[in-house]
Amino acid sequence: MRKPLIAALFALVIAGTGAAPAVAAPAPAAPAEDTATAPAVQAVTFAGTVSLSNCSGSVIRFPGSEDNDPAMVMSNGHCLESGFPAAGEVIVDQASTRTFGLLNSAGTRVATLRASKIAYATMTDTDVSLYQLTTTYAQIKSSYGLSALTLNDTHPTAGTAITVVSGYWKRTYACNVDGFAYRLKEGAWTWKDSVRYTSACQTIGGTSGSPVIDNATGKVVAVNNTGNEDGGRCTDNNPCEVDANGTVTVRQGINYAQETYQIPACFGLDNKLDLSRSGCTLPKP
Numbered sequence: 001m002r003k004p005l006i007a008a009l010f011a012l013v014i015a016g017t018g019a020a021p022a023v024a025a026p027a028p029a030a031p032a033e034d035t036a037t038a039p040a041v042q043a044v045t046f047a048g049t050v051s052l053s054n055c056s057g058s059v060i061r062f063p064g065s066e067d068n069d070p071a072m073v074m075s076n077g078h079c080l081e082s083g084f085p086a087a088g089e090v091i092v093d094q095a096s097t098r099t100f101g102l103l104n105s106a107g108t109r110v111a112t113l114r115a116s117k118i119a120y121a122t123m124t125d126t127d128v129s130l131y132q133l134t135t136t137y138a139q140i141k142s143s144y145g146l147s148a149l150t151l152n153d154t155h156p157t158a159g160t161a162i163t164v165v166s167g168y169w170k171r172t173y174a175c176n177v178d179g180f181a182y183r184l185k186e187g188a189w190t191w192k193d194s195v196r197y198t199s200a201c202q203t204i205g206g207t208s209g210s211p212v213i214d215n216a217t218g219k220v221v222a223v224n225n226t227g228n229e230d231g232g233r234c235t236d237n238n239p240c241e242v243d244a245n246g247t248v249t250v251r252q253g254i255n256y257a258q259e260t261y262q263i264p265a266c267f268g269l270d271n272k273l274d275l276s277r278s279g280c281t282l283p284k285p
Contacts, residue, residue: 044163044165044172044213044215044218045105045106045165046103046104046105046106046107046165046167046170046172047103047104047105047146047147048102048103048146048147048148048149049103049149049165049166049167049210049211050073050100050101050102050103050113050167051100051101051103051109051167051168051170052075052079052098052100052101052167052168052209053081053098054079054168054206055075055076055079055168055206055207055208055209056075056165056166056167056168056169056206056207056208056209056210056224057073057074057075057079057100057167057209057210057211058073058074058075058148058149058165058167058210058211058220059071059072059073059102059113059133059137059140059146059148059149060072060073060074060130060148060149060150060151060211060220061137061148061149061150061151061271062150062151062153062263062264062267062271063150063151063153063264064264064267064268065137065148065267065271066137066270067136067137067138067141068136068137068138069136069137069270069271070116070132070133070134070135070136070270070271071113071132071133071135071136071137071139071140071148072119072130072131072132072133072148072271073100073113073115073130073131073133074128074129074130074131074151074209074211074220074223074260075128075129075131075208075209075223076123076127076128076129076208076209076223076224076225076258077121077122077123077126077127077128077129078123078127078208078225079129079208079209080118080121080129081096081098084123085121085122085123085124086123086188087123087124087188087189087190088124089122089123089124090120090121090122090124090282090283090284090285091118091120091121091122091285092118092119092120092121092273092275092285093117093118093119093273094117094118094121095116095117095118096115096116096117096118096131097114097115097116098114098115098131099112099113099114099115100112100113100114100115100131101113101167102140102144102146103167103170104144104145104146107167107170110144110146111140111143111144113133113134113135113140114133114134114135115131115132115133115134116132116133116134117131117132118130118131118132119131119132119271119273120266120273120282122282122283123189123191124189124190124283125190125191125192125282125283126191126192126258126259126262126282126283127189127191127223127225127226127258128223128258128260128263129209130263130273132271149211149213149218149219149220150218150219150220151219151220151260151261151263151264152214152217152219152220152221152260152261153261153264153265154261155259155261156177156195156214156221156222156259156261157177158177158178158179158180159176159177160176160177160214160215160216160221161174161175161176161214161215161216162174162175162176162177162197162201162212162213162214162215162221162222163212163213163215164197164201164203164207164210164211164212164213164224164257165210165211165213166203166206166207166210166224167210168206168207168210169204169206169207171204171207173200173201173202173203173207174200174201174215175197175198175199175200175201176197176198176200177195177196177197177198177221178196178197178198178254179196180193180194180195180196181193181194181196181241181242181256182241182242182243182244183241183242183243184226184239184240184241184242184256185234185239185240185241185242186226186234186235186236186237186238186239186240187234187235187236190242191225191258193259194256194257194258194259195212195221195222195256195257195258195259196241196251196254196256197254197255197256197257199253199254201255202253202255203224203227203255207224208224208225208226209223209224209225210223210224211223211224212224212257220260221259221260221261222257222258222259222260223257223258223260224255224256224257225256225257225258226239226255226256227239227253227254227255227256228240228250228251228252228253228254228255229252229253230252231250231252232250233248233250234248238250239256262280262281262282263282265277265278265279265280265281266280266281266282
């Protein structure tokens with residue numbers, strides 16, 4: 001999590017909502033695999049991702065969502081049009097008319113989607129925003145031939161091959177889940193059980209809110225949100241890891257995402273938010 005993209009452009013520094021807006025070097029080529037034993041891998045494309053005014057995002061559905069439910073867009077809490085939520089702040093059911101550019105598999109913008117409200121957003125424990133749209137999954141599929149990305153409802157696993165898909169930059173970043181930060185602290189905000197990428201995912205400015213996709217299943221396991229730029233210790237743009245004993249570790253140049261497996265339990269019939277549902281652990285207002 002860093003500066004909003006517009007402000008960062010002005011300062012020639014983009015972060016969280018992004019790092020510097022330079023073109024990142026291509027990811028190193030993956031080692032050759034034994035195709036006889038390698039697991040089947042889903043082709044990761046831009047289909048179903050979206051571009052925001054300052055960030056990236058994706059049209060998502062939950063395992064229990066139905067085709068006639070209002071579609072949802074997921075991004076970061078720090079990507080909200082109103083600015084960063086304060087530490088401890090949780091936003092629910094707030095009216096919004098924000099628009100999103102829907103991308104097809106090639107990264108071409110094919111439609112503009114519109115929100116009806118912010119269903120949920122926070123930067124406490126996690127860094128996520130979930131917008132409810134004025135269109136259903138079925139309408140998006142019928143009009144544009146695009147399906148929503150499904151949130152996995154189980155905890156991600158270290159070593160998993162992943163792709164971060166940025167609708168803002170129309171770029172992808174391939175790496176693996178390196179591990180998990182017990183706590184990730186950046187300035188006023190603290191996030192729990194964050195995903196740490198291996199060093200190949202050098203995400204840049206505008207990639208905040210990008211879905212993190214498990215290459216083997218095609219499902220979303222996290223939402224991209226921050227990275228340590230300068231080696232600073234627990235400051236804005238320089239998150240640090242804090243373990244259960246309070247030991248602080250700084251990993252300059254390493255980037256992070258927030259897990260999303262816990263989100264489906266908080267949404268019920270018709271994709272309605274219900275923070276009192278069994279198994280829902282998202283922070284409450």
